[in-house]
Amino acid sequence: MDAKRRIAPLLLDWYDRHRRDLPWRARPGEAPDPYRVWLSEVMLQQTTVATVRPRFEAWVARWPTFDALAAADEADVMGQWAGLGYYARARNLLKAARVIAADHGGRLPDTEAVLRALPGFGDYTAAAVAAIAFGRRAVVVDANVERVVARLFATSGKAAIRAATGAITPDARAGDFAQAMMDLGSAICRPRRPQCLLCPIASGCEARATGAPEAFPAKKPKAARPHRYGTLFWLERGGEVLLVRRPEEGLLGGMRALPTGPWADAPPGLAGAPAAADWLLLNTRVEHGFTHFTIDLALAVARDHHAVDVDGGEWWPVARLDAAGLPTLFLKAVRMMRERAG
DNA sequence: CAAGCGTGGAC
DNA sequence: TGTCCAAGCTT
Structure with a gap:
C-alpha cells in the first residue's frame, strides 16, 4: 500500500x-x-x-x-x-x-x-x-x-x-x-x-x-496494589551489620540484603529474626512501592557483642554499606539508621 | 497467559 | 500524595 x-x-x-x-x-x-x-x-x-x-x-x-x-x-x-x-x-x-x-x-x-x-x-x-x-x-x-x-x-x-x-x-x-x-x-x-x-x-x-x-492504545484496567507488612532486622556487631543473600528466585532474587521476616497482611513483629538477640522494635518505618504491591517495613535493631556467625550471612562494615550493592528498599533502611545515629 | 518482577521521575 | 509509566522477560 x-x-x-x-x-x-x-x-x-x-x-x-x-x-x-x-x-x-x-x-x-x-x-x-x-x-x-x-x-x-x-x-x-x-x-x-x-x-x-x-x-x-x-x-x-x-x-x-x-x-x-x-x-x-x-x-x-x-x-x-x-x-x-x-x-x-x-x-x-x-x-x-x-x-x-x-x-x-x-x-x-x-x-x-x-x-x-x-x-x-x-x-x-x-x-x-x-x-x-x-x-x-x-x-x-x-x-x-x-x-x-x-x-x-x-x-x-x-x-x-x-x-x-x-x-x-x-x-x-x-x-x-x-x-x-x-x-x-x-x-x-x-x-x-x-x-x-x-x-x-x-x-x-x-x-x-x-x-x-x-x-490509543486502549489501556488495560489496573489491578489494585495490595499493602503488605514486614520487619527488617539490623543486627550490629563492632561497627558491622549482618547482611544476607536473598534466594536466586523471586523478589530481589540473588541480591545482598538486610535480613527480613515474613511479609504478611499485618505487621509480623519480631517473627523470623535471624538470631536470638535483645531486639528493639523501632517506631520508624520504611515504605517501598513495588510493581504489584507496597510494603511497609518496621525496623528491629539489636547490638549483640556475642553474636556468632549467622548461617549464610556476612558481616559488613556499616561505614561501607553504600558499596554493598543493596537494592533501594534496603538503602532506605540504611539512610534511616544513619539519620537516627546522626 | 496472567502474574510476578524494581525503581525513579513526571504530573 | 497517589498514579502512571518507561527500549519486557519468564513461567
Whole structure:
C-alpha cells in the first residue's frame, strides 16, 4: 500500500535531523558495537534513558566486552546492577555473556532467531539487537512502537500491531527505523499530550483524525496494589551489620540484603529474626512501592557483642554499606539508621 | 497467559 | 500524595 510505504522515509528523515546522541548509539557512518547495543537494550527494559545513561557508562568502564563480563563474579554483577531493578535482567545478562563466550567465540550471534534463544532475549530484544547491531530487517515492537502504530492505524491487539509494524518496516536501515519509532514515541507520540503538531507522520494518522489520539492504545484496567507488612532486622556487631543473600528466585532474587521476616497482611513483629538477640522494635518505618504491591517495613535493631556467625550471612562494615550493592528498599533502611545515629 | 518482577521521575 | 509509566522477560 503506497500510504504505508511513505512512512519510513518520512520517519528516517526526521530521525536524521532529531536523533538523540546516546552513549550506546553509533553515530552516522560508525559501526555499532554489538556489546553496547545489547547491554543498552537490556538496561532500557522498563527503565528510562535518564536512569540508564550513567549506569551504562559505569558498566562498560568495568566490563567493556562479552569476555570481560563472562569472567566476572556473579556477586559483583548483581552488585553493579543494584538500584536498577528487575534483577533477573542481571542474572540473564551474565548467563548470556557466558554462553556467548563459550559457544559463540565471544561474539554476539547476528541473526534474530539465534539471539532469541539466549537468556534474557525475548521477541523485542532479539529483533532490536538484530536490527540495530547488525542491520538485519526485523519487526521491532516495544511499547513505543505499539503506541505509535496503534494511533497511526487506529487499531489494537498484539497481532494487528505486529502486522502493521511489519508493513511499514523498510528493508534498509531497519535499525534506524526502529530507533526512530522509539524516539518518536518518547518525544512526540507520548502517552499523554502527544505533540501532533511536531509529528512527521501526523498527516496520515487515523487516531489524530478522531480528535483524541491519546485514547490509543486502549489501556488495560489496573489491578489494585495490595499493602503488605514486614520487619527488617539490623543486627550490629563492632561497627558491622549482618547482611544476607536473598534466594536466586523471586523478589530481589540473588541480591545482598538486610535480613527480613515474613511479609504478611499485618505487621509480623519480631517473627523470623535471624538470631536470638535483645531486639528493639523501632517506631520508624520504611515504605517501598513495588510493581504489584507496597510494603511497609518496621525496623528491629539489636547490638549483640556475642553474636556468632549467622548461617549464610556476612558481616559488613556499616561505614561501607553504600558499596554493598543493596537494592533501594534496603538503602532506605540504611539512610534511616544513619539519620537516627546522626 | 496472567502474574510476578524494581525503581525513579513526571504530573 | 497517589498514579502512571518507561527500549519486557519468564513461567
